[in-house]
Amino acid sequence: MSEVYDIAIIGAGPAGMSAAINAKARNKKVAIFEGGQLAKKIDWAPHIDNYLGFSKATGAEVAKAFIEHIEELEIPIIKKKVVKVYPMGDQMMVTTSGDNYNAKKLILSSGVIQRAKIRGEADYLGKGVSYCATCDGMLYKGKDVMVISDSAHHEEEANFLADICENIYYIAQYDEVEDLDERIEVIQGKVEEIEGGDLVERVKLDKGEYDIAGVFILRETVPPTEVIDGLELEGRYISVNRDLETSVKGVYAAGDCTGEPLQIGKAVGEGQVAALNAVKALSKE
Amino acid sequence: MSEVYDIAIIGAGPAGMSAAINAKARNKKVAIFEGGQLAKKIDWAPHIDNYLGFSKATGAEVAKAFIEHIEELEIPIIKKKVVKVYPMGDQMMVTTSGDNYNAKKLILSSGVIQRAKIRGEADYLGKGVSYCATCDGMLYKGKDVMVISDSAHHEEEANFLADICENIYYIAQYDEVEDLDERIEVIQGKVEEIEGGDLVERVKLDKGEYDIAGVFILRETVPPTEVIDGLELEGRYISVNRDLETSVKGVYAAGDCTGEPLQIGKAVGEGQVAALNAVKALSKE
Numbered sequence: 375m376s377e378v379y380d381i382a383i384i385g386a387g388p389a390g391m392s393a394a395i396n397a398k399a400r401n402k403k404v405a406i407f408e409g410g411q412l413a414k415k416i417d418w419a420p421h422i423d424n425y426l427g428f429s430k431a432t433g434a435e436v437a438k439a440f441i442e443h444i445e446e447l448e449i450p451i452i453k454k455k456v457v458k459v460y461p462m463g464d465q466m467m468v469t470t471s472g473d474n475y476n477a478k479k480l481i482l483s484s485g486v487i488q489r490a491k492i493r494g495e496a497d498y499l500g501k502g503v504s505y506c507a508t509c510d511g512m513l514y515k516g517k518d519v520m521v522i523s524d525s526a527h528h529e530e531e532a533n534f535l536a537d538i539c540e541n542i543y544y545i546a547q548y549d550e551v552e553d554l555d556e557r558i559e560v561i562q563g564k565v566e567e568i569e570g571g572d573l574v575e576r577v578k579l580d581k582g583e584y585d586i587a588g589v590f591i592l593r594e595t596v597p598p599t600e601v602i603d604g605l606e607l608e609g610r611y612i613s614v615n616r617d618l619e620t621s622v623k624g625v626y627a628a629g630d631c632t633g634e635p636l637q638i639g640k641a642v643g644e645g646q647v648a649a650l651n652a653v654k655a656l657s658k659e
Numbered sequence: 660m661s662e663v664y665d666i667a668i669i670g671a672g673p674a675g676m677s678a679a680i681n682a683k684a685r686n687k688k689v690a691i692f693e694g695g696q697l698a699k700k701i702d703w704a705p706h707i708d709n710y711l712g713f714s715k716a717t718g719a720e721v722a723k724a725f726i727e728h729i730e731e732l733e734i735p736i737i738k739k740k741v742v743k744v745y746p747m748g749d750q751m752m753v754t755t756s757g758d759n760y761n762a763k764k765l766i767l768s769s770g771v772i773q774r775a776k777i778r779g780e781a782d783y784l785g786k787g788v789s790y791c792a793t794c795d796g797m798l799y800k801g802k803d804v805m806v807i808s809d810s811a812h813h814e815e816e817a818n819f820l821a822d823i824c825e826n827i828y829y830i831a832q833y834d835e836v837e838d839l840d841e842r843i844e845v846i847q848g849k850v851e852e853i854e855g856g857d858l859v860e861r862v863k864l865d866k867g868e869y870d871i872a873g874v875f876i877l878r879e880t881v882p883p884t885e886v887i888d889g890l891e892l893e894g895r896y897i898s899v900n901r902d903l904e905t906s907v908k909g910v911y912a913a914g915d916c917t918g919e920p921l922q923i924g925k926a927v928g929e930g931q932v933a934a935l936n937a938v939k940a941l942s943k944e
Contacts (some may be wrong), residue, residue, distance in 0.1 A: 392711040426677040429728040443714040623708045635935045643928015
């Protein structure tokens with residue numbers, strides 16, 4: 375059986391990192407799942423002056439201090455994108471593009487929820503559109519599919535389809551394809567719309583169209599509502615109470631995903647509150 | 660007419676400081692009121708490891724970074740204890756032991772609410788027990804009163820009574836009396852109970868008792884429920900919503916006074932959220 379974490383944290387921004395150091399300070403077994411760059415949004419900020427204790431700092435300096443803090447406390451970072459979380463009695467199974475992990479509590483800290491961006495994407499979600507090749511690939515066995523990917527990080531996930539599907543068309547929304555299975559055909563073009571009847575039938579590009587049965591849209595973050603069934607939103611954000619509990623038992627949320635202001639201090643504070651409430655809940659079990 | 664602040668902040672702990680730097684970053688006219696030491700609770704902490712970005716830091720190091728941040732942004736600290744806030748139409752009058760100030764919005768960040776500690780204190784509050792000599796002194800004109808004070812900071816406030824009351828007995832719950840009016844009689848003893856009928860009549864010490872009409876209990880912080888009429892609590896803490904609004908219009912609260920966890924990150928986050936919501940409310944006026 376795989377390792378069981380007390381608390382699994384999805385996303386390594388300020389909320390997730392703050393949650394991790396607080397859970398660790400209470401001696402909990404904790405891991406952060408992050409498929410992309412740590413503290414990316416902060417690292418890119420030219421200047422940060424409203425996180426107390428760091429005056430006149432660059433984003434890169436603040437990001438460095440945050441990452442050092444995580445490293446000093448030896449908090450494991452699992453460099454994988456979480457695609458699905460399944461409730462399993464008093465635990466949860468955390469599925470990444472690759473492996474499964476078990477956790478007792480979950481903290482969602484994956485930042486602002488990306489909305490469906492492609493015309494037809496929202497309409498066909500679950501009807502041919504999927505955000506996870508490893509989860510749903512088998513549904514398209516022997517069929518033609520398209521993969522729309524915004525990062526070379528997803529190539530391994532796309533490669534999973536090579537053994538399963540017939541023709542696989544791959545659109546890279548980034549500079550250079552790095553390590554894609556040779557059975558996958560890289561195509562050029564800008565996606566215009568996903569079309570079909572009850573189910574997806576084709577993708578229209580600016581140059582021509584492709585008949586396919588499934589479209590995998592691989593982005594750095596899977597929307598948390600796709601990751602966890604039954605997660606309630608309030609407008610564009612995850613609905614939480616003052617203890618940062620979501621509508622799903624054992625699942626907390628912190629940072630930009632819970633709403634405005636989208637700021638570091640708020641995220642750090644919520645990460646701490648979510649972690650300490652998760653720790654409190656663990657101690658009652 | 661006195662200066663009008665956009666936002667007055669009561670208390671210079673992490674919540675108040677975070678609120679101040681965020682309001683200042685949005686170009687608001689802001690001031691922190693603090694009668695005691697800045698960031699006192701942090702300064703006293705031997706070690707802080709759960710505020711993201713400061714790993715293996717002493718409390719003094721974190722306090723220093725916080726104070727430097729405030730100083731670099733040139734945020735005024737008004738070194739006075741706030742004793743009462745009165746609503747005045749669309750502004751509030753902030754009364755300290757000495758002067759009055761005007762503010763459009765208020766953020767309460769004065770830390771954990773001190774509960775009545777002396778036997779009889781809670782029963783006689785408003786019936787002879789007062790937390791503010793300058794506010795309530797005139798009620799005891801020509802009468803005998805006792806002052807129970809936990810800091811030399813309050814001596815100036817006690818001196819205000821010298822011109823008003825008949826006999827003034829002063830109990831110093833600290834090492835050395837510094838600058839007390841000579842008409843005030845310093846007495847020794849440990850307070851045991853405040854007694855009376857409908858109103859206060861006497862204070863019992865371990866050595867003897869004193870017949871008085873009023874007792875002024877002067878501590879570093881006046882409980883926010885005494886400062887602002889109509890402020891609702893939830894248990895021991897100020898009741899707030901996710902926007903950190905209290906039950907009183909224009910009044911926000913942040914940090915330890917809003918409840919557990921009593922931690923720096925949570926306080927910094929709430930200070931930021933309270934300030935940015937106050938700024939948003941100001942922009943709608």
